[in-house]
Amino acid sequence: MGCGGGVGRPPSVGALAAAAVAVWLVPVVLTLAVLWMPLLCCVVAAVRFNRARSRRRLRGCCDGKDGSGGLGRRWTEAVDAGYRKRLLDQYLEDQIKVVGVAEEGEEDPY
Incomplete structure (x- = not known):
């Protein structure tokens, strides 16, 4: 009763399709993330540089007032x-x- 070596229910077609999509999708998403990472880092750096430059300009540090x-x-x-x-x-x-x-x-x- 309970712990025998019996065979369980076979997986449904939906479960098999979900597993196949997950197995295919994980490497694709991981590869795209790795490929886009340098571009995203450059964009973040550019945005931070522009913000810092505009803050410096608004503070007037280039006029000797800092x-x-x-x-x-x-x-x-x-x-x-x-x-x-x-x-x-x-x-x-x-x-x-x-x-x-x-x-x-x-x-x-x-």
Whole structure:
């Protein structure tokens, strides 16, 4: 009674079909997941990078207002503009000297 070596009911057609679909579907889904994983990682990284960049822009850290002690972009641009202006002024003075020397007929100082 109960634990004999008797044969149970044969599986139904629906159960056999479900088992066949599961056996076929698991490797296919697993393969697709592995193949798409690098692309999904790249998409997640790009989204995070854009969010971080927009947060930095909204906080104004590129303007030197973040309190980090680093050089902000506006300050650096102002320094570059001052340096360029000094270079331009020096270049123009040198050119005026060269033209003045050429007009007076003197020897070239360079």
